[in-house]
Amino acid sequence: MSKQVIIFLFVALLFLAACRSDYEKEMEEVFSTEKNYAEKVYEIKIDEVNSEIAVYKFGKFISITYKPVEENEEIVGVYKRNHESGYDRMDDESGINGNEPVIRKAILID
Template identity: 50%
Template sequence: MSKYMISFVIATMLLLTACSSDYESEMDEAFSSEKVYAEKENNVNLDEISSQTAVYRFGRHISISYVTGEKEVVGVYKRNSAGIYDRLENEDAVVGKDPVIRKVTIID
């Protein structure tokens, strides 16, 4: 029985590693899109301020949060049928939901 348990643990770890690497590239894609949006709409360079990127269940939604002046901006992206993330008009899709992965970038 311990052989099965060890095999199960190894398979689970491999699956989690594979999923997190997929989410990493998706988080980078959404962050790049939000970076363009932030520069255009808010005149902010996301590489120079602290931000938080969160992935929600099954990678359907990704949010990028940051503060500009006294205003908090939350850009929410939803994966479309082509696998590309489109920015939504508001953050309602993720309100009250817990992310499965969260990445915080702190810039001093």
């Protein structure tokens, strides 16, 4: 291989590594926000056990799905990325309807 091809491949790999994100920080931030929201609005405490966090459209949306112990219905909190202040909670699930998540994190205990 020529020297230019090797340099190009090296730069491309560095670029891809720099752009890569596992969204762990964003998922933790949104979970913490939803935890506070659930305590204030629903008067329940949630934790990562029996909840699912999913990232959609490469971080544009993050959803948290959880089911309170006494309830039959799941609660879904959907957050949309706001470039100025992190993520804002949406009023509905329209941002994720019909989309598959790119990352899903779930801790389920039966």
